[in-house]
Structure formats: C-alpha cells, structure tokens
Amino acid sequence: MQLGMASALETLCGQSYGAKQYHMMGIHLQRSWIILSSCAVVMLPIFLFTEPLLVFIGQDPKISAVAGVISVWYIPIMFANVCSFTLQMYLQAQSKNRIIAYLAILNLSTHMFLSWLLTAKFQFGLAGVMSSMVITLWIPAFGQLMFVFCGACPLTWTGFSSQALTDLFPVVKLSLSSGVMLCLETWYSTILVLLTGYMKNPEVTLDALSICLNINGWEMMISIGLLSATGVRVANELGAGSARRAKFAILNVVTTSFSIGLVFFVFFLLFRGKLSYIFTTSEEVAAAVADLSPLLAVSILLNSVQPVLSGVAVGSGWQSVVAYVNITTYYLIGIPLGAILGYVLGYHVKGVWVGMLLGTLVQTIVLLFITIRTDWDKQVEVTRQRLNRWFIDGNREKAASSGSP
Structure with missing residues (x-):
C-alpha cells in the first residue's frame, strides 16, 4: 500500500x-x-x-x-x-x-x-x-x-x-488511487496461493507453485524496473509538452520488455522442470513444476507487457482508471474463472492459474487499448492544466519566507 x-x-x-x-x-x-x-x-x-x-x-x-x-x-x-x-x-x-x-x-x-x-x-x-x-x-x-x-x-x-x-x-486522492491500484495487483497473485491451499495434496502443489512464483518474481524484477523507467520517462515528456517523445518512449519500452519476455518464454518452455532442482531435490515436486512450466512461461510473457503499461498509467496519472480496470479484470473475471476451472471443472491448480491468467490477459488488452487510443496531444494539455493548477511561484514563496514585501 x-x-x-x-x-x-x-x-x-x-x-x-x-x-x-x-x-x-x-x-x-x-x-x-x-x-x-x-x-x-x-x-x-x-x-x-x-x-x-x-x-x-x-x-x-x-x-x-x-x-x-x-x-x-x-x-x-x-x-x-x-x-x-x-x-x-x-x-x-x-x-x-x-x-x-x-x-x-x-x-x-x-x-x-x-x-x-x-x-x-x-x-x-x-x-x-x-x-x-x-x-x-x-x-x-x-x-x-x-x-x-x-x-x-x-x-x-x-x-x-x-x-x-x-x-x-x-494529492491524497491520487495517492489512494495509486495504493489501491498496486494492492489489487499484489493481492491477485496471493489469492492464487490461497486457492491452491484448499486442494488435494496441497504440500506438493504449493511447493511447485512457490517455485514457479519465485522464478516469475525474479523475471518480474526486470519488468518492474522497466515500469519505473516508463513512468518517469512518460511523466517527464508529458511535463515537457512533447506528445511525440512520450509515444516514442512507450513504444520503445514496450518493445524492449516484450522481447525480453519472449526470450524467457521460450527458455522456460525448453527447460521446464529442470530449473526446479535449484530449489528442491524432490522428484515429485520437479514433475509438478514441469507440468506447470507452460503456464509459468505464459505468465512471464504477459508480465513483460502488463507492468510497462502500468508504468504508462503512472506517468500519465491514470491510477484511478487502472484501479477500476484491475477490479473488473482480476476480481470479476480472473478469480471467478479460476475458481470454476479449478474446483468446479476439476482442473485443480492449473485451472485456477489459467483462469487468473485470462484475467491478466484481459487487463493487458484493456490497458493496451487505452494506451493506443489515447490522444497524447490532449494528454499533454491535461498535464499542463494539472501542473498550472498546483503551481506555486518559487520566487514569491522565497520572498514570503524572508519577510520581503
């Protein structure tokens, strides 16, 4: 938060x-x-x-x-x-x-x-x-x-x-929107573990899932770094009044991040459960990780784009919009689908994960659509209005603090 x-x-x-x-x-x-x-x-x-x-x-x-x-x-x-x-x-x-x-x-x-x-x-x-x-x-x-x-x-x-x-x-309003946006994303992956804990043979399943999420977290650090870079770059360019450079920065970072994600996607499809031996010596857990590896690879591919688009939202000040998108795609689509696939249809942890991946996919598509359809010249004007509304004259502030007329 x-x-x-x-x-x-x-x-x-x-x-x-x-x-x-x-x-x-x-x-x-x-x-x-x-x-x-x-x-x-x-x-x-x-x-x-x-x-x-x-x-x-x-x-x-x-x-x-x-x-x-x-x-x-x-x-x-x-x-x-x-x-x-x-x-x-x-x-x-x-x-x-x-x-x-x-x-x-x-x-x-x-x-x-x-x-x-x-x-x-x-x-x-x-x-x-x-x-x-x-x-x-x-x-x-x-x-x-x-x-x-x-x-x-x-x-x-x-x-x-x-x-x-x-x-x-x-500022309070923007801060709370930002906090809600991030919490909704963080809790989403936590709920995957929570739902898995109620299944049969949860020890092996949770061990395998923890290994997958740990690997996913390592790769996610790259995307989070690019998220921060995107947010800063887009905010700087919007503040400077350059819609063209803001769009170029978005295209550049999304392409770079997706390329990195694609390499990891292929890597984890090829090696599957072999990487699990870094964390465990159990053959049963390694087999479970190999079974989940395709889903891990897809997660990594989606996570190479989604955080960057969240960075665009942070740089543009769209946190409240993304919070609503997250509620809809994660909690009204992803989790219910995961529960149905995992418990009702009997696909267990793979069903839960597939449902939640579909929620992430819908969220990514929505954010991509918003980014593509945005009038960035208008966004520059919105940014300028925000900056002017909150602007405080630095010279006048110094004069007031020094007691000058």
Missing part, C-alpha cells in the same frame, strides 16, 4: 521535472511525507493489536502470538518505508538512480551480514532477524535523506515549505 501511494509522487515529480518546475518537486515530496506518515499512524492499531485480532478471527493462538511480535517489529519498518519509497520516487524522477543503486547494494550486504551475526552467531532468533531488517531498511532512508539535504538536488530541494500543507486533497 505504501509503495503504491508513493508512486503518486512519481507522477507529480516526473511531470514537474519535465515542465522545469523544479522547486515544486520538493513541495510534492513534503506533501507525500505528510500523507504517508498520516496513513502509517492510522494503521498503527492494526500492528499493535495483531495478536488479539488474529485470535478473534479463529487463528491458532501460538501462531497469533508470533505474528503479534513480528507486527510490532514492523512498525519502524513502516516508517522507514515512508522515507525510502517517497525519496526513491523523487530521485528517480530526476534520473538520479545511481545513489539508489549504491544504497541498495549497501543495504543488501549489511542485511546479509547482520542476519548471519544476530541469528547464526549470537542465536537471537526472531529478534535477530527482525532487528537486522529494521536496521538495514533504515539505511536507504537515511542515505537518501542525507543525499537530498546535503545539496545533491539544489534545484528541486530548496528546504521545508509551509506550502506543502496546501492543496493536499488532490
């Missing part, structure tokens, strides 16, 4: 940067901090009272107790994400990606070391795992804050401003 809400900043900062309204990016960043921090505070009771809530809905008391401990540890992680996610969007809009990559490498290496030290060496168990997560997730947050505050973004960060407290409602 937090990552989705932060993606609203990708729209606002990307378009402001393209329009050379550089000082507005700092104001948008501060508005996003206010909104995401407020949401984090509202969510605090859920994390504080996870254990009694889980017991109330009938979960095992022992599991609920452990979940309650983990939830409390997640509170500082939640606030670290407020800083990290928003600053990442703010920096990406300016193509300052190198610092994000450096901090990610530092984060990963520190996390590996602390996890070994606190769990394997000192045997701190769950507390060691969670404390290492808390420490390492604050590394990119502090690192990016220092990078911005120490003058690395002189045009876009001019200090804290009271103007960030104005015009919050439109």
Whole structure:
C-alpha cells in the first residue's frame, strides 16, 4: 500500500521535472511525507493489536502470538518505508538512480551480514532477524535523506515549505488511487496461493507453485524496473509538452520488455522442470513444476507487457482508471474463472492459474487499448492544466519566507 501511494509522487515529480518546475518537486515530496506518515499512524492499531485480532478471527493462538511480535517489529519498518519509497520516487524522477543503486547494494550486504551475526552467531532468533531488517531498511532512508539535504538536488530541494500543507486533497486522492491500484495487483497473485491451499495434496502443489512464483518474481524484477523507467520517462515528456517523445518512449519500452519476455518464454518452455532442482531435490515436486512450466512461461510473457503499461498509467496519472480496470479484470473475471476451472471443472491448480491468467490477459488488452487510443496531444494539455493548477511561484514563496514585501 505504501509503495503504491508513493508512486503518486512519481507522477507529480516526473511531470514537474519535465515542465522545469523544479522547486515544486520538493513541495510534492513534503506533501507525500505528510500523507504517508498520516496513513502509517492510522494503521498503527492494526500492528499493535495483531495478536488479539488474529485470535478473534479463529487463528491458532501460538501462531497469533508470533505474528503479534513480528507486527510490532514492523512498525519502524513502516516508517522507514515512508522515507525510502517517497525519496526513491523523487530521485528517480530526476534520473538520479545511481545513489539508489549504491544504497541498495549497501543495504543488501549489511542485511546479509547482520542476519548471519544476530541469528547464526549470537542465536537471537526472531529478534535477530527482525532487528537486522529494521536496521538495514533504515539505511536507504537515511542515505537518501542525507543525499537530498546535503545539496545533491539544489534545484528541486530548496528546504521545508509551509506550502506543502496546501492543496493536499488532490494529492491524497491520487495517492489512494495509486495504493489501491498496486494492492489489487499484489493481492491477485496471493489469492492464487490461497486457492491452491484448499486442494488435494496441497504440500506438493504449493511447493511447485512457490517455485514457479519465485522464478516469475525474479523475471518480474526486470519488468518492474522497466515500469519505473516508463513512468518517469512518460511523466517527464508529458511535463515537457512533447506528445511525440512520450509515444516514442512507450513504444520503445514496450518493445524492449516484450522481447525480453519472449526470450524467457521460450527458455522456460525448453527447460521446464529442470530449473526446479535449484530449489528442491524432490522428484515429485520437479514433475509438478514441469507440468506447470507452460503456464509459468505464459505468465512471464504477459508480465513483460502488463507492468510497462502500468508504468504508462503512472506517468500519465491514470491510477484511478487502472484501479477500476484491475477490479473488473482480476476480481470479476480472473478469480471467478479460476475458481470454476479449478474446483468446479476439476482442473485443480492449473485451472485456477489459467483462469487468473485470462484475467491478466484481459487487463493487458484493456490497458493496451487505452494506451493506443489515447490522444497524447490532449494528454499533454491535461498535464499542463494539472501542473498550472498546483503551481506555486518559487520566487514569491522565497520572498514570503524572508519577510520581503
């Protein structure tokens, strides 16, 4: 939810940067901090009272107790994400990606070391795992804050401003739309696992499905990277007033991503279950993975296009439209079809997955249709109107803060 809400900043900062309204990016960043921090505070009771809530809905008391401990540890992680996610969007809009990559490498290496030290060496168990997560997730947050505050973004960060407290409602609306859009996509794949857990022989099925989803997740990282690149590029070009360059960027990234997906599609059709031995030694699980590999290959092919089209939506500010598309295609088409194919017609996990793939296919076709049919010259005008409506004169703001007439 937090990552989705932060993606609203990708729209606002990307378009402001393209329009050379550089000082507005700092104001948008501060508005996003206010909104995401407020949401984090509202969510605090859920994390504080996870254990009694889980017991109330009938979960095992022992599991609920452990979940309650983990939830409390997640509170500082939640606030670290407020800083990290928003600053990442703010920096990406300016193509300052190198610092994000450096901090990610530092984060990963520190996390590996602390996890070994606190769990394997000192045997701190769950507390060691969670404390290492808390420490390492604050590394990119502090690192990016220092990078911005120490003058690395002189045009876009001019200090804290009271103007960030104005015009919050439109930003709240866009942030919530972005959060809902991402949550609907994330929950969709989770429901596949949930539906599979109620089938016969769920241990082998879930093992095989977990391997497939893990592989799919690895490949998905490429598409997510292209999603971010698309969102930034489209937002920059729309803000700069160039419909032609925005369309060229979309065509270029969609073609590149689809080509990568096609290579992986063929690769997984050829190797099928052989890749499962990276994760397991069980012949039964490997056979189940081989049986699911064609569906995995199709998923990878669809996921090479769908995230890029979502990136176009983020860059254009269409998050609310995509949220409605996701509800319809995922939850009114994909999941019901999967349940019918898997449980009613007896195709089990393959039926569930096929139904959900059909939902993803329909969603991809709809997003592709919207993208092709969009009048990008009109979209440039819509972007210009949005930027002008939220524009704050930087010189007048400085004069007000200094007390000049």
